[in-house]
Amino acid sequence: MRPLKLLMSAFGPFASIQETDFAALGTNPLFLINGPTGAGKTTLLDAICFALYGKTTGDEREGSQMRCDLAVDSLLTEVTFSFALGDIQYRIRRVPEQQRAKKSGAGYTVQKPEAQLYRIDSDGSEHLLVASKVSEATAEIEQLTGLDADQFRQVMVLPQGKFRELLMADSKDREKIFSQLFQTQIYRKIEDKLKFQASAIRTAVRDHRNRRDGILDNIALESDEALNAELDELSPKLTQAVESKDKASLVFIDANKQFESAKLLTHDFDALDKLQQSAAVLAEQKKAIVQDRTRLENGQKAQQLKPVLDVSLARETEVVQAQDSLTRIQSAKDSSEQALALSRSKFDSLAELDLKLQRERNEEQKLIQLEPQLQGLDDLQKSFSQATSERDKAKEKGIKEKRVLDALAAEKYAAEQDIFLLEEVASKQLDAQQAVTAQDDLIERYQQWQKASIEASHTEQALKQAKDKGQQLKSRCSEAQTSHRQLQLIWHRGQAASLALQLSPGLPCLVCGSVEHPNPAQSEQQLPTEEELQQAQRFEELANEALNQARADYSGLNTQYQVQLQQLDELQQRIGDSSTQPLAHLQSQLQALQQQLTKANTAAQQLIQLRQQIQNWQSKERELQTRLDAEREHFQKLQNHLSSLKGQVAQASAAIPEQYHSLEVLDSAISQARSHVKTLQQTINSIRQSHTQALEQDAAQSAALAAAVSNFAQARELSNEAHGELKSQLSSSGFSDKQALTHALLSSEALKAIADGIARYQQDCIANQTTLAQITDKLDGQVKPQLIDVEARVATSQTQLQAAEHSWQLIQSRVTQLTQTQKQLKDADYQAKKLEDEYAIIGTLSDVANGQTGNKISLQRFVLSVLLDDVLLEASHRLQMMSKGRYRLIRKEDRAKGNKASGLDLEVEDAYTSKVRPVATLSGGESFMAALSMALGLSEVVQAYAGGIKLDTLFIDEGFGSLDQDSLDLAIRTLMDLQSSGRMIGVISHVSEMKEQIGTRIDIIKTARGSETVIVLP
Structure with missing residues (x-):
């Protein structure tokens, strides 16, 4: 970057x-x-x-x-x-x-x-x-x-007071940094992937073992041998169960056939009973069928006379309708004659209404002529009112601007007084700033002195603990040395006795060659074994290593303590007598100084703002005075215009009648006059139109009355002719009168229903007689069977079959279960063998990659150790230059104790003493040179590797x-x-x-x- x-x-x-x-x-x-x-x-x-x-x-x-x-x-x-x-x-x-x-x-x-x-x-x-x-x-x-x-x-960044962090970082922290810098996360992913795969295989092997045990548990057996033995035992039982099941099945089939034959014969006897009952019912229905035939014949004759009956009824209806129409038209003719008489009386008064209409129109024209004069008067009055309002507003605005001008002058005077006071406070701003800075620096040095005191105290306590630990380790080392030497002495002294045990009479001694052994050596103590001697030696070596490490730790802490004491003394001199005062007192002084500085800063800012405000006020004062003069001139012009409008209003008002000085009153009078004219005109038109309609209506009603009288006479004649024809047809058809014809008359649907009923009855009789004869012949000599006995035999054979099938199913189910279990066990053994073979490869790779073998170094840490060696090579080159060839940074290759991460820890090789010691033993200046060299070397190597961080x-x-x-x-x-x-x-x-x-x-x-x-x- x-x-x-x-x-x-x-x-x-x-x-x-x-x-x-x-x-x-x-x-x-x-x-x-x-x-x-x-x-x-x-x-x-x-x-x-x-x-x-x-x-x-x-x-x-x-x-x-x-x-x-x-x-x-x-x-x-x-x-x-x-x-x-x-x-x-x-x-x-x-x-x-x-x-x-x-x-x-x-x-x-x-x-x-x-x-x-x-x-x-x-x-x-x-x-x-x-x-x-x-x-x-x-x-x-x-x-x-x-x-x-x-x-x-x-x-x-090598921050102030923190440059030793990268140098002193342990393997775990250094691994995090280096893996980011060199982008070696792929090796960590390989470790995790192998570890995950190995864990998954171990879990799968364990699951397969549990599954095999579970398979045997499911069949309630403990071993494969027990499974095979039970299969051998069930084989003859299964054969016998199959034979019993087949025999019971044949018995059940025979009983079921006999039951089906009995059911068919019983069904025929039941059908015979039903046919005999149906024949009795048909005999009872014969009388009703005879009556239906009579109704059908009368209905068919009445159906033939229905057109004549319909014509007679229609003519009677037409006579009634013609009578009603004649009555209604006669009533309407009477009403039209009355309306015509009333219309004539109103039509005679039209001359008087025409004169009144002309008078109302003349009055309307007079009022309309006053309207433009009144509009002119209204415009003058509005102009006068508006001019009055503008004059009053101009007067009020001038008064307000005069007040604003006076208030502005007062504010400017007050601000000038405030400036005089603020100048005195703001003049102390620089002194207050310098005092705050000095006090802030003093508190910072005081806090550094406090922190250094605490660190020195902690180091002194750690130094004391390291000294006590060293004394304990020295005592343990002495004890281990004494124990080892005593075992060695006993072992050497016991060698003669050990050799004496190998002597045999007549054979030469391995030491002196004599064949006589008058006084062979004997040991009073039990000799230590070779393993006990090696263990004692190992205890002594471990004790020496621990003691040397404790001495190195003590030396490093002592060096650190001396540096801290020196720094503490320098800080003490820099804060002087302030070290005797509490921090709260110094902070209180700083707060007071800051308050003074804040007041001075605030005063300075207010001073600038007030001076700017006064300039703004002066500019605004000139602007307000100009506007006030303009408003006064405008007020005088409005006053002159108002006097002129007042005379024009008086002249226009005298030319209009007093009652019509209001435009609303005049408009109302004009509207009322127009309404009177319109009402009179509508009344005249209505009378003339009504009279014309009354004449036309009376003529129409006279014509309608004549037509209604003619229609009534014609309808009565046609009705008499239709009635005579119906009477003649009734006499020839055998009906006594019109009522008998109407009673016999049926609809087409009703006639069809009666005919269909008679036909169905005849068909039912024929079908019943034919089927009854057939079944009677079929059952000749047969006896109706008892189904309950046959059903009992079927039920017994079915129960025996179910018992045989249940016995067979139990044995067959167990045999199937055991056979499937054999196959499952075989599959499980095969899968477990495959997983164990796979784990032999993946598990070993995972242990090696995750540092579970040898020196306990993971794959990523191994790669980073190679990169660290390159970094240390570059860093040592610069450190040797800055330390005049004394120091060289190297990687600690010994494995850390316990489970602590190792492989990336640092040591320093001292050319003056030819010894290797921890980097923590370097002094403050030496640590800075080492940290600087480390940072520069790291920068060089990271830049050299493609894909690394820049x-x-x-x-x-x-x-x-x-x-x-x-x-x-x-x-x-x-x-x-x-x-x-x-x-x-x-x-x-x-x-x-x-x-x-x-x-x-x-x-x-x-x-x-x-x-x-x-x-x-x-």
């Missing part, structure tokens, strides 16, 4: 917007970040780390705590960072949670945290990757850089002050050499030699208004 540009707004000590263009520093620069204590040197790194991950480099302050107290309320705290990854550029903007001034109204509101991430193409076009969510932005940055915040701080930038915050002059020169020379390898290196330091030798700088200028950044080029 290569920084391009950093933009900070109200961030840390930077009160305004500060822009740092890293591209202006040149290609692969080595630059110094320079400035006084508290100016904000480390804040530059905090801003970069916060923009990327939302955390500061030291992770001691939240983003919400980074707002500058000197910033104006309208300026938002935010950081924008542009950087390049290879050839692709990105820009991220991040805003922490903070209190900001409301956009409208007084007071403050909470600004929620937000972040935006952009990708910038080569043509300058931007693509939004993250819109606002801070978590999404952080995740995207981690994906792009391949590092999280902690890893970024360890490999790209570490082309390194920031170093302090640490150079712990080096002597020669080591400092060597460190600077090493950093300068790196420029040729394409690295950007930024250094934060107070050391004056750094400023002299590094010409490219970012100077942080500390002022009372906040810090500022300036780029200085050589």
Whole structure:
């Protein structure tokens, strides 16, 4: 990652917007970040780390705590960072949670945290990757850089006071960092994949074993032998059960056949009974059928006379209708004669109504002629009223503007008095800022002194515990040595007795060669075995190793304690007498000074605002005076126009009758006159129209009456003719009168239903007689069987068959179950053998890859150990240069105790003592050189490996002050050499030699208004 540009707004000590263009520093620069204590040197790194991950480099302050107290309320705290990854550029903007001034109204509101991430193409076009969510932005940055915040701080930034973290990290932590840098997660995936496969196979083997046991449990047997024995026992039983089942089945089939024959014979006897009953019913229905034949004959004759009857009835209906029509028309003729008489009386009064209509029309015209005159008067009155209103408004507006002008003058006078008081308070702003800065620095040094005191106390306690532990281990080591030597002594002394046991009479001694053995050696103690001697030796070696490790730990802690005491003394001198005061007192003093500074800052801001306000008021005062003069001139013009309108209104009013001065009254009178004219005209038209209609209606009713009289006479004649024809037909057909004909008359449907009923009866009689004769012949000589006896025989044979089948099914089911179980057991044994063979391969690979064998080193850690060796080779090259050939970093190859991860731990080889010791034993300056070498070596190796993360930038915050002059020169020379390898290196330091030798700088200028950044080029 290569920084391009950093933009900070109200961030840390930077009160305004500060822009740092890293591209202006040149290609692969080595630059110094320079400035006084508290100016904000480390804040530059905090801003970069916060923009990327939302955390500061030291992770001691939240983003919400980074707002500058000197910033104006309208300026938002935010950081924008542009950087390049290879050839692709990105820009991220991040805003922490903070209190900001409301956009409208007084007071403050909470600004929620937000972040935006952009990708910038080569043509300058931007693509939004993250819109606002801070978590999404952080995740995207981690994906792009391949590092999280902690890893970024360890490999790209050596933070103030934390440069030893990468150097002192254990194997587990170093594995996390290196796996990200070198992208070796594929090896971890291989480990996990093999481990998962091996676990799955182990589980499958266990499941198969449980399944085999479960298969036997399902048949309630304990072994394969028991299964085979039961199958042999069931074989003859199954044969016998099959024979019994077949025999019972034959008996059941024969009984069932006899039952079916008996059911058929019984059915025929039942049918004979039903036919005999049907014959009796048909005999009873014969009388009703005779009556139906008579009704059918009469109905058919009546149906032939129905047309004559219908004509007679229709003629009678026409006579009644003609009589009703004649009566109705006679009544209408009487009504029309009365209406005509009334219409004649109204028609005679039309002459008088015409005269009245003419008078009303003349009155209407007079009123209409007054309308334009009254409209003119109304317009003049409205103009007069409007002019009066405008004059009054102009007068009121002038009064209001005069009041505003007076109030503005009063406010300006009061502001001038406030300026005099504020100038005195604001004059103390610079002194208050300097006092706050000094007190803030004092509290920071005091907190460092407190922290150092606590750390020294903890180290002293750990040193005491290490000393006690060393004494205990020394005692255990002495005991192990004594025990081992005693066993060795007993063993040596017992060798003679051991050899004497091998002597035999007449055979030479293996030691002296004598064949006589008068006094063979004997042992009074039991001799130790070879295993006991080896175990005692191993106990002694382990005790020595533990003692040596404890001594090394004690030496490292002692060195650390001495360094801490020295730092504590330096900090004590820097805070002076303040060390005797509590922190709360110093913070209380700082709070009081901050309150004074806040008052001074507020007064300065108010002073600027008031001076600007007075200028605004003066401008507004001139504007108001101009407007007031214009309003007075406008008022006088309106007053003159009003006097002219008043005379015109009086002249127009005299020309119109007083009762019609209102336009509404005149309009009402005109409307009323028009209504009278319209009503009279409608009345005249209505009388004339009604008289014409009455004449026409009377003539029409006279014609209708004559037609109705003629129709009635004709209908009565036709009715008499139809009645005579019907009477003649009744006499010849045998019906006594019209009522007898009507009674015999049936519908076509009714006649058809009677005929169909007679036909069905005849068919039923024939069918009954034929079927009865057939069944009687069939059953001649037969006897009706008893079904209950036959059913009993069927039920008995069926029960015997079910019992035989049940017995056979039990045996057959058990045999089938045992046979299937044999096959399942065979399949299970085959699958288990396959899994065990597979586990022999996968399980071994998993154990090796996950570090469960040998030196307990996993596959990924083994690969990383090779990469670490390359890193240490580069790092040692630089460390030897800076330490004048004394130190070399190496990887600890001994396995860690217990289950602790190992393989990536570091040690330092000291050429002066020719010994290897832990890196924790290095002093503060030595640790800084080692950490710097480690970071540079890591950067070199990561860059060399294709596909790795690009570490082309390194920031170093302090640490150079712990080096002597020669080591400092060597460190600077090493950093300068790196420029040729394409690295950007930024250094934060107070050391004056750094400023002299590094010409490219970012100077942080500390002022009372906040810090500022300036780029200085050589």
